[in-house]
């Protein structure tokens with residue numbers, strides 16, 4: 414078995430034009446995909462890998478400047494790798510129903526089809542749940558759950574219902590609850606459940622719907638910036654059974670597998686991409702110091718209430 418250190422691996426990933434998808438070149442030739450949040454982080458890696466595999470890719474998100482710089486980086490990279498594939502940029506806030514409708518219809522009108530939808534766009538902020546204002550709760554739930562629903566519904570109604578297709582949604586490590594990210598945990602659990610529902614409802618239309626659930630561990634500069642701390646991922650690796658953080662490529666390859674014919678009998682499923690993190694602990698949350706909570710037992714009630722009160726309940 415080959416042993417390579419994580420630092421070697423990271424150095425390889427930093428080569429500006431390096432790419433070696435584990436999938437065969439041309440796998441997605443003639444296919445058309447939408448990747449939300451495709452201008453940054455995980456979404457950008459998915460867009461690149463799909464393009465590398467011959468897919469036409471539409472990247473969509475709210476912020477024009479992020480889309481433009483992401484697209485420029487992807488196009489430069491495409492040129493250097495010698496790949497010929499079409500990248501299209503569309504602005505869309507997935508929380509806005511009209512913008513979602515327009516994103517899907519423009520894609521179908523421009524490219525004549527929509528084979529793949531990758532609902533990667535999303536996010537949250539860190540807060541104790543007791544301190545989340547309704548506006549903040551709604552912003553996160555509308556982004557991650559409602560946005561995913563709107564994208565799925567429109568992709569299905571406008572194209573996939575009659576032509577088939579594959580959808581991959583995005584969840585996170587919320588399996589044991591999500592301390593400090595209660596809004597997003599609730600929304601992502603909803604996404605996992607929605608994925609199962611759609612997997613059943615849309616199977617008859619030859620539409621597969623699956624999901625990936627990265628741990629709190631996929632290193633990208635934009636994700637770190639969102640938390641106002643570029644070192645936010647430092648220290649997380651040590652708490653993960655595989656003893657390291659994850660890469661955007663490790664999410665992208667799982668997405669590409671789910672999109673591929675190799676996954677043609679898989680639907681409604683969520684794949685964890687977290688190095689075993691979710692089976693082990695919730696590393697971003699330390700229990701505050703506090704005394705033990707009150708214990709219940711028949712004897713403790715008897716002791717607390719006294720023999721007379723206990724007798725009167727007989």
Ligand SMILES: CCCCCCCCCCC/C=C/C(=O)SCCNC(=O)CCNC(=O)[C@H](O)C(C)(C)COP(=O)(O)OP(=O)(O)OC[C@H]1O[C@@H](n2cnc3c(N)ncnc32)[C@H](O)[C@@H]1OP(=O)(O)O
Pocket residue numbers: 535536537538539540546548549550552553556593628629630631635636637639640645646697
């Ligand atoms: C203490 C221990 C910490 C350990 C932390 C470890 C963390 C490791 C994490 C690694 C795992 C990574 C997971 C990821 O998902 S990475 C992806 C990160 N990227 C994003 O989240 C991008 C998308 N996110 C957003 O755009 C926003 O977060 C949001 C979803 C909120 C939507 O933004 P929008 O622009 O639409 O909304 P507003 O900015 O107008 O805000 C609306 C209200 O939301 C509340 N809010 C927003 N930000 C905060 C904040 N930082 N703190 C508290 N509340 C916030 C607020 O009520 C806003 O309204 P008001 O300002 O009017 O009150």
Ligand SMILES: NC(=O)C1=CN([C@@H]2O[C@H](COP(=O)(O)OP(=O)(O)OC[C@H]3O[C@@H](n4cnc5c(N)ncnc54)[C@H](OP(=O)(O)O)[C@@H]3O)[C@@H](O)[C@H]2O)C=CC1
Pocket residue numbers: 449450451452453454455456473474475476477479480505506507508533534535536537556560583584585586626627628629630631632633635636639
């Ligand atoms: N990195 C990690 O460890 C983990 C990430 N995830 C999830 O993976 C996905 C990608 O995250 P990552 O690449 O790390 O972080 P990024 O912050 O780089 O990506 C978030 C992307 O979502 C887009 N986005 C956010 N809100 C909207 C919206 N309302 N409409 C359209 N697009 C939107 C953003 O673009 P714009 O600002 O232009 O709208 C951005 O491109 C997110 O859903 C994230 O929550 C889940 C678990 C762990």
